[in-house]
Amino acid sequence: MCGLAGICDKSGALIPGEVIMKMMAVQRDRGNGLGAGYAGYGIYPEFADHYCFHMMYDSTEAKEACDIYFERNFRVDRNEPLPTQKTVGIDAGPILWRYFVTVDDRIIKQKDTTEQDYVVDAVMHINTAIDGAFVASSGKNMGVFKGVGFPEEIGHFYRLDEYEGHTWTAHNRFPTNTPGWWGGAHPFALLDFSIVHNGELSSYGINSRYVEQFGYHCTMGTDTEVVAYLFDKLMRKDGLTVEQACRALAAPLWSEIDRMDEADKAYYTALRRKYGSAMLNGPFAIVLGTSEGMIALSDRIKLRPLVAAESGSIVYVASEESSIREVCPDPDRVWTPRAGEAVVVRLDRVSRKAEVA
Amino acid sequence: MKDYTQPEFHVDIDYSKCHKCGRCVGQCGWGVYKFNERPIPDDSKCRACHRCVTFCPAHCITIKKSELAYRENANWEPQTRKNIWRQAATGGVLLTSMGASRPQQSIFDHLVLDACQVTNPSIDPLREPMELRTYLGNAEKGPAIKIETPLTFAPMSYGAVSLNVHKSMAMAASRLGILMNTGEGGLHADLYPYQDNVIVQVASGRFGVDPEYLNRGAAIEIKVGQGAKPGIGGHLPGEKINQEVSVTRMIPQGTDAISPAPHHDIYSIEDLRQLIYSLKEASGYKPVGVKIACVNNVGAIASGVVRAGADYVYLDGFRGGTGAAPAVIRDNVGIPLEIAIAVVDQRLRDEGIRQQASIIAAGSIRSSADLAKAIALGADSCAIGSAALIALGCHLCQGCHTGCCSWGLTTQKPELTRRLDPEEGAQRLVNLVNAWSHELQEILGALGVNAIESLRGSRERLRAVDLDEQTCKILGVKPAGM
Ligand code: SF4
Ligand code: SF4
Numbered sequence: 001m002c003g004l005a006g007i008c009d010k011s012g013a014l015i016p017g018e019v020i021m022k023m024m025a026v027q028r029d030r031g032n033g034l035g036a037g038y039a040g041y042g043i044y045p046e047f048a049d050h051y052c053f054h055m056m057y058d059s060t061e062a063k064e065a066c067d068i069y070f071e072r073n074f075r076v077d078r079n080e081p082l083p084t085q086k087t088v089g090i091d092a093g094p095i096l097w098r099y100f101v102t103v104d105d106r107i108i109k110q111k112d113t114t115e116q117d118y119v120v121d122a123v124m125h126i127n128t129a130i131d132g133a134f135v136a137s138s139g140k141n142m143g144v145f146k147g148v149g150f151p152e153e154i155g156h157f158y159r160l161d162e163y164e165g166h167t168w169t170a171h172n173r174f175p176t177n178t179p180g181w182w183g184g185a186h187p188f189a190l191l192d193f194s195i196v197h198n199g200e201l202s203s204y205g206i207n208s209r210y211v212e213q214f215g216y217h218c219t220m221g222t223d224t225e226v227v228a229y230l231f232d233k234l235m236r237k238d239g240l241t242v243e244q245a246c247r248a249l250a251a252p253l254w255s256e257i258d259r260m261d262e263a264d265k266a267y268y269t270a271l272r273r274k275y276g277s278a279m280l281n282g283p284f285a286i287v288l289g290t291s292e293g294m295i296a297l298s299d300r301i302k303l304r305p306l307v308a309a310e311s312g313s314i315v316y317v318a319s320e321e322s323s324i325r326e327v328c329p330d331p332d333r334v335w336t337p338r339a340g341e342a343v344v345v346r347l348d349r350v351s352r353k354a355e356v357a
Numbered sequence: 358m359k360d361y362t363q364p365e366f367h368v369d370i371d372y373s374k375c376h377k378c379g380r381c382v383g384q385c386g387w388g389v390y391k392f393n394e395r396p397i398p399d400d401s402k403c404r405a406c407h408r409c410v411t412f413c414p415a416h417c418i419t420i421k422k423s424e425l426a427y428r429e430n431a432n433w434e435p436q437t438r439k440n441i442w443r444q445a446a447t448g449g450v451l452l453t454s455m456g457a458s459r460p461q462q463s464i465f466d467h468l469v470l471d472a473c474q475v476t477n478p479s480i481d482p483l484r485e486p487m488e489l490r491t492y493l494g495n496a497e498k499g500p501a502i503k504i505e506t507p508l509t510f511a512p513m514s515y516g517a518v519s520l521n522v523h524k525s526m527a528m529a530a531s532r533l534g535i536l537m538n539t540g541e542g543g544l545h546a547d548l549y550p551y552q553d554n555v556i557v558q559v560a561s562g563r564f565g566v567d568p569e570y571l572n573r574g575a576a577i578e579i580k581v582g583q584g585a586k587p588g589i590g591g592h593l594p595g596e597k598i599n600q601e602v603s604v605t606r607m608i609p610q611g612t613d614a615i616s617p618a619p620h621h622d623i624y625s626i627e628d629l630r631q632l633i634y635s636l637k638e639a640s641g642y643k644p645v646g647v648k649i650a651c652v653n654n655v656g657a658i659a660s661g662v663v664r665a666g667a668d669y670v671y672l673d674g675f676r677g678g679t680g681a682a683p684a685v686i687r688d689n690v691g692i693p694l695e696i697a698i699a700v701v702d703q704r705l706r707d708e709g710i711r712q713q714a715s716i717i718a719a720g721s722i723r724s725s726a727d728l729a730k731a732i733a734l735g736a737d738s739c740a741i742g743s744a745a746l747i748a749l750g751c752h753l754c755q756g757c758h759t760g761c762c763s764w765g766l767t768t769q770k771p772e773l774t775r776r777l778d779p780e781e782g783a784q785r786l787v788n789l790v791n792a793w794s795h796e797l798q799e800i801l802g803a804l805g806v807n808a809i810e811s812l813r814g815s816r817e818r819l820r821a822v823d824l825d826e827q828t829c830k831i832l833g834v835k836p837a838g839m
Binding site for chain 2: 199200202203204205206208209212213214251253254255273274276277279281282283300301303
């Protein structure tokens with residue numbers, strides 16, 4: 001059992017970090033103090049075009065090794081400790097640092113790759129090859145703040161009240177399959193994608209072998225990271241839309257596909273065949289944060305709770321309705337998304353762009 | 358020359374119960390019984406096929422292992438001595454049939470499956486959907502074959518088995534939404550109504566192959582090798598080539614049907630590629646699979662096969678059955694299926710071509726447990742030959758090559774083949790496949806997943822008990838407790 005929450009203002013207006021902290025405080029008993037975290041989008045407007053690496057280091061040696069790695073492979077425009085404050089209930093964690101970096105075009109050309117692939121390779125390299133160094137997030141104008149503790153304490157520790165973002169996701173963890181450690185808390189992030197996840201992927205074994213074929217390495221011993229890689233693969237590399245990716249990951253049942261008209265039948269059969277090994281199976285509810293908004297999705301037979309609500313331009317999702325009512329007592333609409341049906345929230349500017357296109 | 362071997366079995370008839378009806382005399386395909394007021398068995402001819410036992414109305418026949426004592430010698434087992442006597446008497450290769458029967462370790466028996474408890478819920482297949490549908494072929498483009506459960510019937514040729522066996526499999530396959538496979542003996546006209554559920558095979562003898570044949574199948578399979586006899590061709594004796602077999606195989610009646618060891622137009626991988634594409638051209642681009650025996654280098658071979666354009670690779674493990682093979686080959690050549698699945702699946706992933714082709718695994722899939730484990734190791738589907746024959750009555754007496762099968766399966770003698778009613782045979786096969794499918798659904802439910810693709814290649818859900826570290830590594834399976 002875990003708790004999760006997400007909030008997104010489609011208008012792009014910024015929401016203070018306190019709001020998502022409040023949403024999580026209500027869900028305290030869905031975790032056990034062994035992990036909590038937040039992802040915020042639109043939080044670094046002054047560095048909007050920089051990749052921001054949030055780093056966790058077990059030792060100064062790890063940090064030194066990584067400093068050198070960043071200097072060698074990126075242009076580092078700012079490099080500073082993540083602001084934190086002493087908080088009751090949060091024990092000494094890793095060294096927390098952030099780097100705002102850009103990638104030199106020439107390297108991209110020289111290596112015949114894309115900027116994003118270059119960043120993903122760097123993340124994989126740091127996580128697997130630099131002992132004691134761990135990338136918490138690596139996107140643009142976003143960041144992940146996570147650690148071992150309850151959500152309100154982790155939020156306080158990271159001084160989240162000092163940030164504002166158009167989209168926030170959050171997680172409260174009740175770890176059962178992996179020990180509580182800072183890197184293992186949610187959200188898991190890669191580039192602009194971040195995932196919070198309530199549940200356990202009974203299909204993790206094959207999902208991880210699937211992404212490994214494409215150069216992703218599952219290093220954190222938890223099933224959630226694979227979801228971040230899957231979204232990266234399906235959306236960024238294969239060019240699927242959010243909706244398509246969700247339909248691939250929580251595929252319609254064959255009995256449903258058999259009842260579709262010929263065109264849909266052919267489409268969904270092909271989608272399901274191609275992404276059979278990517279399909280997420282077992283109980284899950286996830287909230288995916290992206291630079292374009294937020295997506296919430298539950299498994300094909302809804303073994304985990306997920307509630308959504310709307311109030312003006314703001315959309316809320318959470319494991320429990322109480323969490324939404326805490327910050328928005330009287331929403332315009334509250335609903336329970338059906339099994340396998342994605343709640344897709346896009347920023348207005350993104351929708352407008354899509355319409356124009 | 359006097360045969361120095363002794364009977365392996367002792368036919369024990371309790372004459373106090375015997376009806377003297379003589380049914381055993383007629384039932385036995387091996388000519389064990391003479392009738393002289395009562396049935397008199399000749400132990401030396403008995404193969405323990407249990408046909409007589411099953412049909413004796415008085416239940417008074419017991420087949421016993423011969424109690425004849427041999428001087429203990431762990432090195433020179435009685436079977437070894439008998440083989441030498443037989444060869445000294447005949448100078449010939451020892452023939453046998455069905456799969457390898459020596460007590461080599463079965464890896465499947467050392468693998469256990471996972472199940473859910475508390476942190477992720479198991480799923481009840483009686484209440485929730487539990488999907489087994491599987492597609493064979495390139496997962497991203499081109500033709501594919503849909504099967505409703507990840508199981509097909511393994512290739513067994515008409516000629517090696519009777520037409521009624523073929524009909525039973527074809528009817529069952531069409532009712533189950535799965536596939537049967539002609540083997541290398543062509544497609545009898547009686548099977549045309551079921552052709553959408555038939556894989557037509559092209560083997561080194563090219564028996565029965567013409568454009569019409571290729572176009573009738575749902576898919577085409579090039580048979581390169583067979584698990585029971587890797588590297589060995591086939592030989593169907595002239596006695597089995599009756600009128601019907603001769604027409605179906607397109608060879609003269611009464612002549613031996615010899616399948617050469619290699620295809621004489623495939624001496625390297627590029628030749629295979631040309632054959633695959635010739636068959637695709639000839640059939641309007643139907644899926645083309647390639648069946649290979651599991652040998653040491655199976656990973657590289659399978660990779661070559663997939664790169665050559667195959668839509669599926671059929672892996673036949675060393676326990677796979679046969680209608681006839683030299684015992685020395687059957688029992689000593691090839692590698693276990695479990696290893697081959699693991700190696701091939703990983704190799705194709707490492708090369709980024711796993712999506713291009715499916716893997717069918719065969720070679721002694723004995724139960725739904727073997728099926729589930731094979732799929733977890735990386736197979737898309739399994740095929741069953743021996744298990745299908747057992748469902749039809751086969752008692753694994755290993756006498757198929759004699760052409761005298763008392764159960765009427767691996768014979769062309771009309772008095773024997775009519776023992777199998779195709780309608781009843783089909784029903785038995787449907788029952789078996791349905792039973793395994795239900796069991797597979799139970800396994801998936803316990804694993805907390807509701808679609809077969811979530812088990813496919815999910816080695817994390819397997820654990821090894823009593824397997825050495827190296828084997829675990831090759832299988833990609835952790836030991837239990839880890
Ligand atoms: S079938 Fe049974 S009862 Fe009939 S003759 Fe044979 S042994 Fe006796
Ligand atoms: S098919 Fe017939 S001859 Fe072959 S093993 Fe089975 S019972 Fe014996």
